[in-house]
Amino acid sequence: MLDIFNTFTLAELEVGHHFYWRLGGLQLHGQVFMTSWIVIGLLLIASLIATRNVQRVPQGMQNFMEYALEFVRDIAKNQLGEKEYRPWVPFIGTLFLFIFVSNWSGALVPWRLIEIPEGELAAPTGDINTTVALALLTSLAYFYAGFSRRGLGYFAKYIEPTPILLPIAILEDFTKPLSLSFRLFGNILADELVVAVLVLLVPLFIPLPVMMLGLFTSAIQALVFATLAAAYIHEALEGHGE
Amino acid sequence: MFDFDATLPLMALQFVLLTLVLNAVFYKPLTKAIDEREDYIRTGSTDAAERLAKAERLAKQYEQELAESRKQSQAIITAAQAEAQKIVAQQITEAQQEAQSQREQAQRELDQQKQEAMTSLEQQVEALSQQIFEKLLGSQLA
Numbered sequence: 460m461l462d463i464f465n466t467f468t469l470a471e472l473e474v475g476h477h478f479y480w481r482l483g484g485l486q487l488h489g490q491v492f493m494t495s496w497i498v499i500g501l502l503l504i505a506s507l508i509a510t511r512n513v514q515r516v517p518q519g520m521q522n523f524m525e526y527a528l529e530f531v532r533d534i535a536k537n538q539l540g541e542k543e544y545r546p547w548v549p550f551i552g553t554l555f556l557f558i559f560v561s562n563w564s565g566a567l568v569p570w571r572l573i574e575i576p577e578g579e580l581a582a583p584t585g586d587i588n589t590t591v592a593l594a595l596l597t598s599l600a601y602f603y604a605g606f607s608r609r610g611l612g613y614f615a616k617y618i619e620p621t622p623i624l625l626p627i628a629i630l631e632d633f634t635k636p637l638s639l640s641f642r643l644f645g646n647i648l649a650d651e652l653v654v655a656v657l658v659l660l661v662p663l664f665i666p667l668p669v670m671m672l673g674l675f676t677s678a679i680q681a682l683v684f685a686t687l688a689a690a691y692i693h694e695a696l697e698g699h700g701e
Numbered sequence: 702m703f704d705f706d707a708t709l710p711l712m713a714l715q716f717v718l719l720t721l722v723l724n725a726v727f728y729k730p731l732t733k734a735i736d737e738r739e740d741y742i743r744t745g746s747t748d749a750a751e752r753l754a755k756a757e758r759l760a761k762q763y764e765q766e767l768a769e770s771r772k773q774s775q776a777i778i779t780a781a782q783a784e785a786q787k788i789v790a791q792q793i794t795e796a797q798q799e800a801q802s803q804r805e806q807a808q809r810e811l812d813q814q815k816q817e818a819m820t821s822l823e824q825q826v827e828a829l830s831q832q833i834f835e836k837l838l839g840s841q842l843a
Contacts, residue, residue, distance in 0.1 A: 477704070482707065485706065485707035486706040486707060486708075487706065487707055487708050487711065488706070488708045491708055491712070492708070492711075492712075492715075495712065495715065499715070499719050502719070502723065502727075503722065503723070503726065506723060506726045506727035507726055509727070509731065510726055510727065510730040510731060513730055513731070513733075513734045514734075515734075515737070515738055515741065517734070521731075521734075524727065524731060525731055525734070525735060528727070528728065528731045528732065528735070529735070532732075548728055548732070549720050549723065549724040549728045550720055552723075552728060553716070553719055553720040553723050553724075556723075557716065557719060583712075586708065587704075587705065588705060588706070588708035588709040588712055589708070589709075589712050591705070591709055592708075592709045592710070592712040592713035592716060593712075593713075593716060595709075595713060596713055596716060596717065
């Protein structure tokens, strides 16, 4: 009996296995790059189709991508305000689009059917390296925002309104990227694991509600990441006291 | 699960590159398109509002002119009616005067002829009475 089940494996769990690439002395997670390139390719192709022939009355792809652009613009505008948001739209928008398309590709594209020598293809955001990279970029972005706006006066925010909060203010700079990256990573990985486990147990129909929930949380996580990034940048631009 | 390696910096680099490329092929052209469209709509609606105001102003002006010319035509009609009334009255008076004068003249002629007839009648009466007198008395006198 067990042999039959093992011969017709419908799904299996592989966590922590990676398809390693070596670049000089460096180790890379190949499967993450492969899926991220597909995601990036999707975004680029959609953008190129949308802007190939820009018209005043938008049609088809241009219309769709304008909707996407206005959506991410609204995220940035709601957090940063009408006056400040424009230069930050590309960063916040790309955060949202990349995370959103990555998450949904993980939920919608049956990556696991594609055989690679080791590990398995999955959403790029399900790898801690990707989420930490995005979170660190967000930290860099808000430090850049703070310093470019207020110069060294940006440090004043650590002792405002009172120096007693200095340790907490410093701690915040570590918790922000940490919470950003772990929230995204945890949600996506957990969603993939739950779906994988359910598929392992009951291959048909039963995992569908969980997969729908996965689509929902994936979208929410992309929105949360982009919104929080925008909120952190806004905080750095405005400061606590003002 | 938590194995960090060179994936992290390369992914960050890749993401920055993606942001730059998308900025060139996605954000800038479409933002420009949206802004241009908003400008177009704004100027279009401003133009339309101006034209509407102008049209309303013109309509008002035309209405005023219309009312004025109506008033003028009313005045002209009234004047013409008054003049016609005057002419009618004058002509009636003239006709009445003429009739009067004609009647008086006829009366006068009538009187005159009556007078003449009376005169000739008197003469004839005299002659006849003379004849009668002669016939009656002539035989006796003769």
